[in-house]
Amino acid sequence: MGKRPTGVAVVGIGITPYHKRGASPDAERKLLLKAIDAAAADAGIPASEIDGFCSYGADVQEGTRLAGPLGTRELRWSSLVWGGGGGGSAGAIAMAEAAILSGHAETVVVYRATAESSSGRLLRAVSQGVFGPHYAAHGVDSPAQALGLRTQRLIEHDGIPPSALRAIAQACYHHAGKNPDAVGHGVDLTDEKYESSRWIVEPLRLFDSSRENDAAAAIILTSAERARDLTDKPVYLLASAIGADGPKWGELDENHEPYTSSSQVSAGRRVWERSGVTPSDVDAVQLYVNFTGPAVSALIDLGFCTAENAGEFLTFENLIAPDGKLPICTGGGDLAEGFLHGMGNAVEAVRLLRGESSNPVPGARLCLVSGGPISELSSAALFATTDGR
Amino acid sequence: MTGERNAAVEFGRRVDAPYWSGLAEGELRIQRCTSCRRWAWPADWRCPGCGSYDLGWEAVEPVGTVFSRIRTHYPFVPAYADLVPYDNVLVELPQAGGARLIGLLTGGGARIGDRVRGTFVAASERTAGLPVLTWTKES
């Protein structure tokens, strides 16, 4: 299967319950510490043994601030992937890989926590400076609007049928229906329910949109060699990549070209080249779905379909476990399990490959995780049940 | 979508300050490299084409074509809340190297590819204290 395994594996995952935004009983750092503790317990190591910390996108929970309460014995790595929103969510995994393979660190945690009431994350940490005067002066000040502009062109100019967006939303809610921990559990997203849901920003409806939750998630990576001693079910990282396909940084961000791209073409290409895997080999994708339109762009850019056949390929039947051609977001994903800037997707990838998902894909060996479509920078990480040798 | 953190920067020192002062004077100005003549948008300090730091501004006619559009129903921006649902268009300016500007569409009815014309509107509380262009479909 593989050409060049990275030699890095996930040994532990930890995730807290998803709370409605602003409703977490715990402060943000407390939530995060609990998630890291859970991941360490899952890996069978003391949390103080973690020596590397990786996060992304304006995180205020710096590794150096976690070292105190975790009792970190030796902090060897602490880094942030720049770029807005969840663009770096899989990129933080790439950074962990770099730290481990270069020998800078041995046991690295990748994480995200959000608790609006204690950090004001969405209002301050994440949104601060995102939309400047060019936007605000014209009544535009939210990701839904900026991504709505790209989605409209995707539909009206590129010819993507709106049914593709609906299929993504329905697949996510279908999977959430079998995941008792999902915030979208119990929502039967029929065609009628979807079509009659209110507009947020045309062409995006309520059910096309993720809503941030209070929660925390963490995954712990180490060398594949050491992983085999720690756990009988390591999940191997086959490749990871960070990319930015020609964006022009700035608040007149609407001048990106290609405009409707997810900015994942180059990252996707490098993941396939490094791993020797092709999109058709992949058993499931934990797809970053901030809104359904950018998710379509991501699937095109990562090579799972083309703009021409997206309408034909992106159907509910194709996108669900266990039998779809490409099950996506098997826990319910950002739309329906809970939105944690993409970190829930990495956790679900590990669960799926360990056979612990609420929506198993029988015999699944390869699972891709994508990060943040249509942000300045996007990322991808490919996980596998074997090390590819 | 990340912009500069504007609050710390005196507005007149922004790289795009001439754009805003142009609008206040009834002129649409787009940045252009003085050395290689390449249009530079969004405005920045260095020409990506030739590396020059000598960038000027040129006035162009406020007409363009709709590159994309949205209709906002949720009142994300308090100053615009009384207008919901309202339309925004992203307008491409072929006469300025394809620079794209976002603005409010008045009168509705514009689709991608339609020709629109800009109207200079004075600064107000709604527009965050900035002069703006609003756009209408040309019949």
Ligand SMILES: [Zn+2]
């Ligand atoms: Zn130049």
